Amino acid sequence: MQTATISRLHEHAGGEVTIRGWLSAKRSSGKIRFLILRDGTGQCQCIVEASHADAFETADRLTLESSCILTGTVRPDDRAPGGCELDVTGIEILHIAEEYPISRKAHGIDFLMNHRHLWLRSPRQTAILRIRHTIIRAARGYFDDAGFTLIDTPILQPGAAEGAATLFPVDYFGEEVYLAQTGQLYLESACMALGNVYCFGPTFRAEKSKTRRHLTEFWMIEPEITFADLPVLRHHAEQMTTRILRDVLEHHRDDLASMGRDTAPLEAITPPFPVLTYTEAVDLLHSEKVRSWLEGDLADKEKQLAACREELAEAVESLGTAKKAWQKEKAEQQIRSLEEHVRELETDIEHRRHHMSDASAFEWGRDFGGDEETILSRQFDKPLFVTGYPREVKAFYMKRNGQDPRVVENMDMLAPEGYGEVIGGSIREDQLDVLLERMKEENMDPEPYQWYLDLRRYGSIPHGGFGLGIERTVSWMCGLKHVRETIPFPRLLGRMTP
Numbered sequence: 001m002q003t004a005t006i007s008r009l010h011e012h013a014g015g016e017v018t019i020r021g022w023l024s025a026k027r028s029s030g031k032i033r034f035l036i037l038r039d040g041t042g043q044c045q046c047i048v049e050a051s052h053a054d055a056f057e058t059a060d061r062l063t064l065e066s067s068c069i070l071t072g073t074v075r076p077d078d079r080a081p082g083g084c085e086l087d088v089t090g091i092e093i094l095h096i097a098e099e100y101p102i103s104r105k106a107h108g109i110d111f112l113m114n115h116r117h118l119w120l121r122s123p124r125q126t127a128i129l130r131i132r133h134t135i136i137r138a139a140r141g142y143f144d145d146a147g148f149t150l151i152d153t154p155i156l157q158p159g160a161a162e163g164a165a166t167l168f169p170v171d172y173f174g175e176e177v178y179l180a181q182t183g184q185l186y187l188e189s190a191c192m193a194l195g196n197v198y199c200f201g202p203t204f205r206a207e208k209s210k211t212r213r214h215l216t217e218f219w220m221i222e223p224e225i226t227f228a229d230l231p232v233l234r235h236h237a238e239q240m241t242t243r244i245l246r247d248v249l250e251h252h253r254d255d256l257a258s259m260g261r262d263t264a265p266l267e268a269i270t271p272p273f274p275v276l277t278y279t280e281a282v283d284l285l286h287s288e289k290v291r292s293w294l295e296g297d298l299a300d301k302e303k304q305l306a307a308c309r310e311e312l313a314e315a316v317e318s319l320g321t322a323k324k325a326w327q328k329e330k331a332e333q334q335i336r337s338l339e340e341h342v343r344e345l346e347t348d349i350e351h352r353r354h355h356m357s358d359a360s361a362f363e364w365g366r367d368f369g370g371d372e373e374t375i376l377s378r379q380f381d382k383p384l385f386v387t388g389y390p391r392e393v394k395a396f397y398m399k400r401n402g403q404d405p406r407v408v409e410n411m412d413m414l415a416p417e418g419y420g421e422v423i424g425g426s427i428r429e430d431q432l433d434v435l436l437e438r439m440k441e442e443n444m445d446p447e448p449y450q451w452y453l454d455l456r457r458y459g460s461i462p463h464g465g466f467g468l469g470i471e472r473t474v475s476w477m478c479g480l481k482h483v484r485e486t487i488p489f490p491r492l493l494g495r496m497t498p
Contacts, residue, residue: 153183425466
C-alpha cells in the first residue's frame with residue numbers, strides 16, 4: 001500500500017493509498033462518518049461507511065486532533081479540498097487526544113496566543129506559515145541568483161548599530177554584550193572580502209511598543225552591495241520584492257483565498273515603484289489631496305460602523321427568538337463575530353482621527369511613524385520609496401548627502417494598502433573622519449568599533465545595503481492586521497510564552 005501526502009492525493013486517483021495525520025473535524029450522517037484529516041500539506045475529507053464495520057466503529061472513537069492512519073481509495077471530486085476524497089476501508093489509531101482546548105467557537109486573542117503551540121494547527125495559521133516560507137525562499141533565491149554570498153553574522157555583538165536605547169543586554173562571562181539589532185556592520189566587513197553579500201537571521205529590538213507592526217524578535221534578510229549608490233539599492237529592493245510577489249501569487253492563491261485576501265492589489269504591482277524625497281513626502285502629508293482623502297476614508301469607516309451596529313442589533317434580536325439549540329449557537333457565534341468587528345472599526349476610526357491631526361501637524365525633521373507611513377503608503381498602488389531623511393533621526397553610519405548636508409543617502413520602502421515600512425537601507429559613510437565626527441555627535445565610544453572603523457582605513461569604497469523585515473512582509477502579503485500571526489512564536493512586549 002502506497003503512503004501519500006494529502007497535497008499529492010490527486011496523483012493516486014482511483015488507487016488505494018494510506019495517509020497519516022490528525023483529525024481536525026468530523027460529523028455524522030446516518031450510516032456515514034465524515035472525517036477531515038490534515039497532515040501539514042493539506043486537508044482531505046475522508047468518508048467511512050457502515051459497511052466497513054471496523055473502520056466505522058473506530059471512527060466514532062476518534063476525538064479532535066487524534067493522530068491516525070487511514071487507508072482507502074482516492075476518489076476525484078472537484079468540490080472537495082484538493083480535488084479528492086478518500087473512501088476509507090481501514091483506520092489505525094496512533095493516539096486518542098484529550099479534549100481539545102481550541103473549539104469551533106470564537107476565542108479571544110489572548111487565549112489563542114497562550115495556546116499558540118496548538119493554534120498553529122489551524123488552517124489559517126498553517127497557510128500564513130507556508131507563505132512565510134515562500135517569502136524567505138524567494139528573497140534568498142533572488143540574492144543567490146544574483147551572485148551574492150551568504151554570510152552568517154553574529155547574534156551576540158559588542159555594541160549598538162541602530163540606537164543604544166533598543167539593545168537587549170546579555171551577560172557574556174561577566175562582560176555585557178548585546179543581542180544583534182542587525183547583521184549590517186559585520187556584512188560591511190564581509191563585502192570588502194567577497195563582494196556582494198547577504199545575511200539572514202533573527203534580530204532584536206528592545207522597543208517598548210505595542211503597535212501592530214512591532215515585535216521584539218524578528219527576522220531580516222540584509223544585503224550589502226559594493227560600489228553602490230542609492231539607485232542600485234532601489235533596483236535590488238524593487239527586483240527582490242517583485243520576485244517575492246511573483247512566487248507568493250504563483251504558489252499560494254488557495255492559501256490567500258482561504259484567508260479572504262484580495263489578491264488584485266498584489267497582482268497589479270509591477271516595477272518601477274514610485275520615489276519621493278522625504279521633503280516631498282512631508283509636502284504630501286500637508287496637501288489638500290491627503291486631507292480630502294482622510295476625511296472621505298473616515299466617513300466610509302463611520303458608515304461601516306453604523307451598518308455593523310445595526311446588524312449586531314438584529315443578531316441579538318434573533319438570539320432572543322431562537323428556539324432550537326443550533327439556532328442559538330449560530331446566533332451567538334454571529335454576535336461574537338459582529339462584536340469583534342465593531343471593536344475593530346471603532347479602533348480604525350480612532351486611528352484615522354489621529355491620522356488627520358498628525359498629518360497636518362507633522363514637522364520637517366521628525367522621523368515618520370506608523371501613522372505617517374500608513375497615510376503615505378495608501379496614496380499609491382505600488383510600494384513607495386522615500387529617500388533622503390533628516391540626518392538627526394537616522395543611524396550614525398548613513399552617508400551624508402553631498403548636495404544637502406541636512407539629509408542622508410537613505411531609503412525606506414513602504415508597502416501599499418497602509419502597511420508602511422518593510423525595507424530600510426542606506427549608503428554607508430565611507431570616510432573615516434566624517435564617520436568619527438558623526439559618532440562623536442551621537443556620544444558613541446569609538447573603542448568597541450575600532451574593527452568597524454578599520455574598514456575606512458584599509459581600502460574604503462562606496463557601498464550600501466538594506467534590510468527586509470520578514471514579518472512585516474508576510475503581514476502585507478497575507479493582508480493581516482497584526483504581525484503577531486506572521487511568526488511561529490511571537491515575542492512581544494509583555495509576552496514571552498509559549
